[in-house]
Amino acid sequence: MKAGAQAAALCTYSILFLLTLESTSKASDREMAATIEVDPQIVTGRVSPYFFGQFIEHEHNTIQGGLWAELLHDRKFEQGDDDGDGVSNGWVPEERIQDRYWEIQYGAGVNARYFIDHQDYYGGGASQAIELHGPGSHHASVYQIGLQLAKDRRYVFYVFLKRRGTGKAYIELDKLHGPVYGHRQIDEMSDRWQKYTAEFTAPEDTDKARIRIAVEGEGTFWIDSASLMPADNWHGMRRDVIDAMRPMHIPLMRYPGGCFADYYHWRNGIGDRDKRPEVYSPAWKEWDPNDFGIDEFMELARELRFEPHITANYVSGTPAEAASWVEYVNGAPESPMGRVRVANGHSQPYEIKYWAAGNEAPSLCSSEYTGDTQLSVYVKRYGEYKAAMRSVDSSIHLMASSVGDLKWIHNLLDAMPVDVLAISIYTGEWSLHPDDTRICNLEHYYRKVVAEPLEVNRKIEENIRSIGDRFPQSSRFFAISEINSWWLSERVDPDYRMANALYFSGVFNVLLRRADQIFTAEASTTLNVQGLIEINPVAIKLTPPYFAYVLFAGHIGNRVVSCRTHSPSVAFDPELPALDAVATISGDRKTLFLAVINRNESDAISSSIDLKTQTLKLGQTLRAFELDGKDRDSANPYGSVENVNIRERKIVVDRPPLKYRFPPHSVTVLQFNAAD
Numbered sequence: 001m002k003a004g005a006q007a008a009a010l011c012t013y014s015i016l017f018l019l020t021l022e023s024t025s026k027a028s029d030r031e032m033a034a035t036i037e038v039d040p041q042i043v044t045g046r047v048s049p050y051f052f053g054q055f056i057e058h059e060h061n062t063i064q065g066g067l068w069a070e071l072l073h074d075r076k077f078e079q080g081d082d083d084g085d086g087v088s089n090g091w092v093p094e095e096r097i098q099d100r101y102w103e104i105q106y107g108a109g110v111n112a113r114y115f116i117d118h119q120d121y122y123g124g125g126a127s128q129a130i131e132l133h134g135p136g137s138h139h140a141s142v143y144q145i146g147l148q149l150a151k152d153r154r155y156v157f158y159v160f161l162k163r164r165g166t167g168k169a170y171i172e173l174d175k176l177h178g179p180v181y182g183h184r185q186i187d188e189m190s191d192r193w194q195k196y197t198a199e200f201t202a203p204e205d206t207d208k209a210r211i212r213i214a215v216e217g218e219g220t221f222w223i224d225s226a227s228l229m230p231a232d233n234w235h236g237m238r239r240d241v242i243d244a245m246r247p248m249h250i251p252l253m254r255y256p257g258g259c260f261a262d263y264y265h266w267r268n269g270i271g272d273r274d275k276r277p278e279v280y281s282p283a284w285k286e287w288d289p290n291d292f293g294i295d296e297f298m299e300l301a302r303e304l305r306f307e308p309h310i311t312a313n314y315v316s317g318t319p320a321e322a323a324s325w326v327e328y329v330n331g332a333p334e335s336p337m338g339r340v341r342v343a344n345g346h347s348q349p350y351e352i353k354y355w356a357a358g359n360e361a362p363s364l365c366s367s368e369y370t371g372d373t374q375l376s377v378y379v380k381r382y383g384e385y386k387a388a389m390r391s392v393d394s395s396i397h398l399m400a401s402s403v404g405d406l407k408w409i410h411n412l413l414d415a416m417p418v419d420v421l422a423i424s425i426y427t428g429e430w431s432l433h434p435d436d437t438r439i440c441n442l443e444h445y446y447r448k449v450v451a452e453p454l455e456v457n458r459k460i461e462e463n464i465r466s467i468g469d470r471f472p473q474s475s476r477f478f479a480i481s482e483i484n485s486w487w488l489s490e491r492v493d494p495d496y497r498m499a500n501a502l503y504f505s506g507v508f509n510v511l512l513r514r515a516d517q518i519f520t521a522e523a524s525t526t527l528n529v530q531g532l533i534e535i536n537p538v539a540i541k542l543t544p545p546y547f548a549y550v551l552f553a554g555h556i557g558n559r560v561v562s563c564r565t566h567s568p569s570v571a572f573d574p575e576l577p578a579l580d581a582v583a584t585i586s587g588d589r590k591t592l593f594l595a596v597i598n599r600n601e602s603d604a605i606s607s608s609i610d611l612k613t614q615t616l617k618l619g620q621t622l623r624a625f626e627l628d629g630k631d632r633d634s635a636n637p638y639g640s641v642e643n644v645n646i647r648e649r650k651i652v653v654d655r656p657p658l659k660y661r662f663p664p665h666s667v668t669v670l671q672f673n674a675a676d
Contacts, residue, residue, distance in 0.1 A: 034579045038563050038583045039613055047560065057260055062526075068291060069229040070291060074090025076123060077121075077126050112138060122160040128222070149537075155202065159171065170186060172212040253308060253526070258311075259283040259284070265321070295346055319385045331392065400421050419475065424480070430488050442497070446499040447572045456483070477519070497635045509597065534638070557586045557592070563583040622651040624670050
C-alpha cells in the first residue's frame, strides 16, 4: 500500500472503530467467574470535563519530527560547525558527498570557501555562505542527506538566497547513488534576499533522499531558511497526525512541556517562522527551530477543540515574561502585546484560562530555581507570578506545581492557598534500563505494567494523607499533568503493547473512583517519546494505549455511580484482582457505561452483571466496545491497526441476569440505556 493511502486508511479505522462485528470473543484455555454489581442511582463522583487530558513536550521529536511536517534539520543554519568544514552541522559540503573531503581545510576548498555568516542572514542569527573564487566560473553545493520520503507523495521546498557577484543556483532532490527526483534551475539572483520554491514527487519509498542547494559563478552566495514539507501539510502540521488525534476527543492539552517549559522563552516562537531564531535548550540538550510556537499551538487547539494548559517558564523566566505571554494570548487588540498578536495575523484573543507556574517544583528539572527547592522561595516567586499574570487577566486559573516530595506538598499548603496542584505520577522500571532499546522479558513486563495502576492509587493516597485537613473538599484539586508507565530511557520509544492499554485503562478506573478530586490526567506524552501516537516521516503508529484513550473518551458518562466487583485474582499475583470495573452514567441519565478490564494473561472471565435498580428487557440489544489484541503482547506496526483495535459487538439480552464473557488481556465498555 502506498504511504499516503496507508495513512488515510489508518485514520479511517481510528475514527470508525472498524466495522461493527458480530463475532464472538476468542477462546482461552480456562475461564473464571466473577460478579459485578452496579447501582445507577448512587452517584459517587462527577467527572471533570478535562479528565482525559494530553501533554506534549516540545522537544524529543514531539513537535519537530512529530506533529510538525518539516523534514529538514538545522534548516536555518544556526546549529554551529562542530567538524570545522565551514558548513552548519545539519548539512554537508559537496566535497564530502563526492569523497573529496580532504580538499576542505577549515572550510576552504580549491575554488570555494564555506563559512557560517553571523552578520548577513535572512532570519534567526546565521546563514550558510559560499564564496567562489579563482579565474573562471566555479560551483559548490551543500546537501542534507538521509531524508525519508514516501512514494508518489508530493513535497514542497523553498529556500532564501542572495548573492554578491555573478552566477546562478539550482535546487535538486535526489537519492544517494540513485536517480534525480527533481531539479529547479535559478538563473535570476539578486543582492537582496529572495525566496525560491520548488515541488517534487518522490517516485519511490526511500530513507536515503538528499536535498541539494548548489551555486555556480563567482562571488559570495548566501543560503538561509530552507524548508521541505509534504505538500498536504496543514499550516505546517501533519494532516495524518491531526486526523489521528480527532477520535481522542482531547479536552485539555498541556504545552510547551515539562522540563522544556522552564527554559522556553515564548517570544522566540512568534512572528515569521523563517525569521525566528533557532535556540539550544539545556533541558534536553537539543536545538529548537521555534517553527512551532503559541500561535501554531492555538491553531491546533481550535482545530481539535481542546482547552490549552500553558506552563510558564519559572527556571529561566520571570513574572514579567509570563505576564507578557498572558497579554499576548488574552489581551485586547489595542493592548501592547495584543497589538503584536494582531500584527502576527491573530486579531482575536485566545482566552487561555489554565496556566501553571513552573514544572515539577521541586525536582531535578528545577535544580536551577532561585534558592533551588527552598519552599519559601517558591512561595514568594509563585505569588509574584500570580500577581503579575492576573494583573493582565484576572480570570485566569494559575496552578502551583509539585512532584513526589510529600512533606513539601504538606508545607506548601501551609504556606499559601492553592486552588489546583499540578503533579506528575510515573510508574515503571525505566531507571533500571537507561540504555536499553527494547523490553527483553515480555512476561515480566506485562505482569508488572498491568498492576501499576495500584501504585498510582497508592501515590494519590499518599498525597492526600500528606495534605491532611488542608485538602480542599469542594474542588478538583489534582491536575495530574504527567502520567505514564515509564520503562526505558527518555530517548527510547518501545513498542507499546496490550499491557500499556490495560495500564491506562486501569489508571482511568483508579482516577474515576476519585473523580471529585481530579481536574485532569494528562498522558505523557501524546506524540512520540513513549507517545500514544508514534510518528516517523512517512507514517504513524496508533498504539494500544491510544485506543484505550479513544475507548474511554468516547464512551464515558459525566457521573460515576456505585460499582462493586467480586473477582478472582490473576494467576501471577494473588493480591491483584483479575477484573476491574467502573460504571458511569450520562448527565441525562439515559446511558450507562460499564468499563471492565480483564488483567488475566490467558483466562477469560465470565461475569454476572447485576444492575440493581436498572431493568433489562428480554431481547434488548446492548453495545459492547472491546479493545483487545491478537495475543498478550500485541502491538501495532506503522501503518496498520489490525493487531490491536476497538471492535464493536451487539449483545442481545436473552435472560436475566446479564452475563458477559470478558476475553483475557482486554478492556471492554458495555453501553446500554439506563432508567429514566
